[in-house]
Amino acid sequence: MNSNTNEGLLLDPGVGFALLAVFGLGWIALGIWWGRKAKTTEGHMLAGRNVGLALGTATAAATWITSNTTMLAPQFALQLGIIGALAYCTASFGLFLFAPMAARIRTLMPNGFTSVEFIRLRYGETAYWLFLLISIFYSMTWLVSMAMAGGIALEALSGIPYLTGMSVILAVCVAYTVFGGLYAVIGTDFIQSIIILAGLVIVAVMILAKEPPGSVYERLEESRPMLLSALFPAALMALFNNMLFGIGEITHSNVWWSRAFAMRKGVGAKAFLLGGLVWLPIPLVAGFLGLAAPALGINILRPDVAGPVVAAEMLGTLGAVLVFIVVFCSLASSIDSLLAATSDLITKDIVQNLFMKDATDRQLRTVVMVVIIGLGVVTWLLCLGRSQTLAEVLFFAGPLVGSTIWPIIAGLYWKRANPIGVSLAMLLGTAIGLAAYMTIGWYTGALVGTAVSFVIVVATTAIFPREFDWRRLRVSTAPKSPADRIREEAAQ
Amino acid sequence: MRTTPTRTSRLVAVTAAFLSAAILALAAPASAKADEPVRAVFTDADSEPLSGDDLAANSARGDIQLHWAADPPGASPMFRLVGRLDGELVDDRIVYYEGPQQRSFISGLEDGTHEFVVMARLADTDPWGPESEPIVFTVLHHSLRQTFILLGIGAFLFIAIVFVVVREAIFAENPFADEDEAADPAPADRAAEKGGEA
Numbered sequence: 001m002n003s004n005t006n007e008g009l010l011l012d013p014g015v016g017f018a019l020l021a022v023f024g025l026g027w028i029a030l031g032i033w034w035g036r037k038a039k040t041t042e043g044h045m046l047a048g049r050n051v052g053l054a055l056g057t058a059t060a061a062a063t064w065i066t067s068n069t070t071m072l073a074p075q076f077a078l079q080l081g082i083i084g085a086l087a088y089c090t091a092s093f094g095l096f097l098f099a100p101m102a103a104r105i106r107t108l109m110p111n112g113f114t115s116v117e118f119i120r121l122r123y124g125e126t127a128y129w130l131f132l133l134i135s136i137f138y139s140m141t142w143l144v145s146m147a148m149a150g151g152i153a154l155e156a157l158s159g160i161p162y163l164t165g166m167s168v169i170l171a172v173c174v175a176y177t178v179f180g181g182l183y184a185v186i187g188t189d190f191i192q193s194i195i196i197l198a199g200l201v202i203v204a205v206m207i208l209a210k211e212p213p214g215s216v217y218e219r220l221e222e223s224r225p226m227l228l229s230a231l232f233p234a235a236l237m238a239l240f241n242n243m244l245f246g247i248g249e250i251t252h253s254n255v256w257w258s259r260a261f262a263m264r265k266g267v268g269a270k271a272f273l274l275g276g277l278v279w280l281p282i283p284l285v286a287g288f289l290g291l292a293a294p295a296l297g298i299n300i301l302r303p304d305v306a307g308p309v310v311a312a313e314m315l316g317t318l319g320a321v322l323v324f325i326v327v328f329c330s331l332a333s334s335i336d337s338l339l340a341a342t343s344d345l346i347t348k349d350i351v352q353n354l355f356m357k358d359a360t361d362r363q364l365r366t367v368v369m370v371v372i373i374g375l376g377v378v379t380w381l382l383c384l385g386r387s388q389t390l391a392e393v394l395f396f397a398g399p400l401v402g403s404t405i406w407p408i409i410a411g412l413y414w415k416r417a418n419p420i421g422v423s424l425a426m427l428l429g430t431a432i433g434l435a436a437y438m439t440i441g442w443y444t445g446a447l448v449g450t451a452v453s454f455v456i457v458v459a460t461t462a463i464f465p466r467e468f469d470w471r472r473l474r475v476s477t478a479p480k481s482p483a484d485r486i487r488e489e490a491a492q
Numbered sequence: 493m494r495t496t497p498t499r500t501s502r503l504v505a506v507t508a509a510f511l512s513a514a515i516l517a518l519a520a521p522a523s524a525k526a527d528e529p530v531r532a533v534f535t536d537a538d539s540e541p542l543s544g545d546d547l548a549a550n551s552a553r554g555d556i557q558l559h560w561a562a563d564p565p566g567a568s569p570m571f572r573l574v575g576r577l578d579g580e581l582v583d584d585r586i587v588y589y590e591g592p593q594q595r596s597f598i599s600g601l602e603d604g605t606h607e608f609v610v611m612a613r614l615a616d617t618d619p620w621g622p623e624s625e626p627i628v629f630t631v632l633h634h635s636l637r638q639t640f641i642l643l644g645i646g647a648f649l650f651i652a653i654v655f656v657v658v659r660e661a662i663f664a665e666n667p668f669a670d671e672d673e674a675a676d677p678a679p680a681d682r683a684a685e686k687g688g689e690a
Contacts, residue, residue, distance in 0.1 A: 223600075234553045236639050236643050447649070
């Protein structure tokens, strides 16, 4: 029986702080450097709508490799076994399905900014408010879960106190996103995706060489038989729940819509498809770590630290350093994306839409920066407590995002989707999905929310169709005329 | 020469005797306590010992987070966490953990009543101390009927989403096709042509 000491003794705290400092300062420097490209608000928010295939693929994969992948995939495997590990991989379908949707989004709204803007133009005010609340709530849940994951992982690996690790990661991401906007986010995503993939390949090869899957299987059979069972009920429930949660996250979230708007015409579909393929094997490697933990007798203090702790335990100091870097990069690549996308959403859909309709470009850019800092502060405050596991925190948003899948699909493709039906679908899908989360388990909320929403959207569209003029999407998001721009510049 | 004890020296002697007796009296229970094996008790997340109904738990997922501590507090022993499925022989108990840590996450348990006990010892050569009061953990996984209903709904929703998105991606018409063909390239595309990738 291995008597590991996975509470801060895997890596010297001094090494941990040194890695934090090197990578943190590196990202901030790159943010400032890339930020020089962003001359306008559109440049800051959407990288000039000129992102190509290589950067597009890298940003799709890197943003999807989050704390969810490096920390939640092992938690899935540890709690829900082999089926749980497979369930986690199904999240790649979100990227695959968003590929054709990204092309459609670019066609319908070539000059759009946010997903909320689409909902407002497509379905009107009621749906807009509901969708806005869901989007902000989800973004905050994701941000909080990742900042929490950062603090937890750094503490488990190097003994850096949770509060310090969480605060540093958050501060670094806020700093380079403020300076560089989406240029910095996509640029750092490219570097981070290369580091993450290289790191995970090395970790996977080292682990498989040390502990073949066959021996893990034999040891699990004795002490944790359900982890190997193909009929593990909670895991089977999680299978489609996780898939739908992933699809809901991507189809509704402005993180992905902003990338669809930012990519050059004709690039989006290919980039999301390739991003999904790059991402697909990663949770399998991460999930193996979760399964290996009990088989190797590694004591897991809480389920959401299983991945980093097992990798570091098995591979020694070099492994701990590698895992530290991979976790830091995966967190940064997602936190920055969320900060950027959520600040766009708040700036365009709340501040400009409600309070500053005639704001100049310079004013809007100031608002974006203030919002990014504000989001960082709110996230930090919410992360001060850490009572629940990552899965419980993140999947609380499952019913909310699940209920938006069909409103988005219907809005993009069906001319006759009913706006009232769509609002009802989001409202009831969320409510009934949350009831399932509370009464059955966190692994059912997204599934139930999606199902309820599907029934309502399809039924109301079939029974009470409402014609929509696609032209409204283009007219309302058309770029300003040269005369407007001259007036704006004169005002500045 | 015969000497008689003075009043002062008698007082010193009495005081010394009293202090010796007091020290012995205080030391006796301590040495007796040192002979006693160190115990371990299950606690909640805030290190408060569990007792009565708090020692019973249940789950539909088959996992449990356990916390324990030394009794008396302050000692730094090694712990041993063992468990068994109700009805199985004592010899079939599984050692889930041995070491200095004071919590563990156990998952993948089958249906049934599982008992966990924890014990402690101060040195590797000591025998394990007495077993703690057991935590009785009842696992009753979700029914397969409920599971397959949700699985079926999930599969149906997935097929429906794929069908609609793929079908529309192939057959949906671009409502602005004429406009896009006739118009100049969009400003962003012009910039792309001029400036290359972002």
